[in-house]
Amino acid sequence: MRLKKARLEPQEADSWSAEVQELMRPFVEAGSEYNIFKTLTHHPDLMRRWMVFANHVLFKSTLPLRERELVILRIGYLCQAGYEWGQHAQVARKAGMSDAEILTTKTGPETPGISELDKLLMQATDELHADSHISDATWAALEAQNLDKKQLMDLVFTVGQYTLVSMALNTLGVQPDDGLPDWDLKPQYKS
Secondary structure: OOOOOOOOOOOHHHHHHHHHHHHHHHHHHHHHHEEHHHHHHOOOOHHHHHHHHHHHHHHHOOOOHHHHHHHHHHHHHOOOOOOHHHHHHHHHHOOOOHHHHHHHHHHHOOOOOOOOHHHHHHHHHHHHHHHOOOHHHHHHHHHOOOOOOOHHHHHHHHHHHHHHHHHHHHOOOOOOOOOOOOOOOOOOOOO
């Protein structure tokens, strides 16, 4: 974690307004009232509008689940967003990714033995992070891997979404939830 203390403390349920209770209802029902969401309750209008886009990227993207998580983990690592990386390491595990596959997102597209598609997805993520642009060569290679126009667009918007989230998490100092994996995939606990 970049900050050892939150700049904005997550708001707990006993302090939620009626508006925030309604925003948090789906998270409470799913048992996922994580610190990221409890921190965003400081700005309900922003949270409501951001969730529309975030839900598309996370639940309606045309990228297959495994490939989406690979990209999210890579950008989380590049942005050094420990909270984001840990949350999505858990999602990736549930999606069937091994710990070894998850750890390749730290070593990136030059990792020996990874598939060509994984290499290209991480290369595109690295290029977007470094230059806000996917090169012609990487774009063409992704097309050759049968990614269609919607998938290529979702790739760009996934990297953009999780760059934004990483910036917010790092700057606001959102602290880990109990059991969130660290960079070595070991559970960490709030102190």
